[in-house]
Amino acid sequence: MALLDLTNVRAGYGTGPDILADVSLEIEEGRTYCIIGPNGAGKSTLLKTISGVIPPREGEIVFDGVSIGALRPDQILSEGVCFVPQDRTLFPEMTVRENLVMGAYLVRDRKLIDERTQFVFDLFPQLAERSSQMAQTMSGGEQQMLAMARALMIKPRLMMIDEPSLGLAPQISDTIFGTIGRLATDLGITVLLIEQNVKKGIEVSDWVFVLDLGSKRFEGPADTILDDPRIRDLYLGKLAGATQKGGEGTE
Ligand SMILES: Nc1ncnc2c1ncn2[C@@H]1O[C@H](COP(=O)(O)OP(=O)(O)OP(=O)(O)O)[C@@H](O)[C@H]1O
Ligand SMILES: [Mg+2]
Structure with a gap:
């Protein structure tokens, strides 16, 4: 059984449009996952939905056999799901x-x-x-x-981290990624990471989800995902361009 299981999750803010269209994904215990995708794809919204900050409009979120979709953030936290947001x-x-x-x-x-x-x-x-x-x-x-x-x-049993390297110099990012890499391997904590620095994010992960326009477009093992021409052309070029403009580079 997966540790976290999302089935056809739809979510958005207030009375606004759907941001997550129909997201299904599975996360196994003790592994590290990275979500990549262009700005505005809904990556942060996905983690906010899992952590209970915004409620899903439809679909099921099951953590370790417990349906958490209707729970409050503090209840989800006490199930062992924590969230380190983008703004820290x-x-x-x-x-x-x-x-x-x-x-x-x-x-x-x-x-x-x-x-x-x-x-x-x-x-x-x-x-x-x-x-x-x-x-x-x-x-x-x-x-x-x-x-x-x-x-x-x-x-926590599941630690979700939104863009840990945002605004940080490469050396300090490396230290942070080093620690993230150890969470699963040394401590057995399952990690779900969002990272704009695609190369670094993929390096510390086992599995990658590609999100765009509120839907999962693709997923695959971290060690081969960059060999896939669809990912390269569709997402990586776009992402690399976006991060370089932001002054952070992709290396
Ligand atoms: N609090 C909010 N209220 C209304 N709309 C929001 C809110 N937060 C985000 N959105 C909208 O949801 C969409 C997805 O945003 P989200 O922050 O999830 O994207 P992202 O993939 O994390 O992007 P980035 O890479 O820039 O962090 C965007 O169109 C955004 O404007
Ligand atoms: Mg975000």
């Missing part, structure tokens, strides 16, 4: 440690919170050095690490 949304005037404790608000046990804090500090040593620093004074890369660390405080 930290508590700016709280310290690194306080942000982590907030991330563990579902965990009541003080000792467990201390254990988890130590665990994420081991994973992100740079955060340990800055445990008393206010979040808003940290660099973009450190803020991305903190956003991921805070999500890890609930010990």
Whole structure:
């Protein structure tokens, strides 16, 4: 059985048009998945729908055998599904440690919170050095690490991360991708990632979904997807052009 199973999901904002037309996909436990697709394809909307930020208008979302489509975001979080959004949304005037404790608000046990804090500090040593620093004074890369660390405080089974390398220098992106690569292999956490830096995103993933105009257009194994001329011509050229214009490059 798949860990996460979406069947014919349709979703949109308020009374507006459908953004996700009819999305079906399956995610197996312990693997890393990357969603690619042009700007406005509905990639972030898909993760917002799975995490309960917007409710699906139609279709089924099943996580580990539990139908989560009608649940609230906090209920979905307590099922073990966490979401690190594109804008990272930290508590700016709280310290690194306080942000982590907030991330563990579902965990009541003080000792467990201390254990988890130590665990994420081991994973992100740079955060340990800055445990008393206010979040808003940290660099973009450190803020991305903190956003991921805070999500890890609930010990998620599925971690969804929206564009972790956005606006970051290549070296710090590499550190972030290094950690993302270890989530599944070392910690057994299933990862669903959105990444504009297609090459990097694919490198750390096992499987790739291509989304366009609110529908899944294609999917396949990460190690061969770039050999497919349809992906190359239709999406990769377009994406590479878009990212280069944004100044981030594709390397
Ligand atoms: N809060 C919102 N209210 C109304 N429409 C929205 C909202 N957020 C996104 N949209 C619309 O949904 C569509 C898909 O947006 P989405 O953010 O999911 O795309 P994306 O694939 O993540 O793009 P990008 O690569 O630019 O992040 C867009 O047309 C966008 O204008
Ligand atoms: Mg997006």
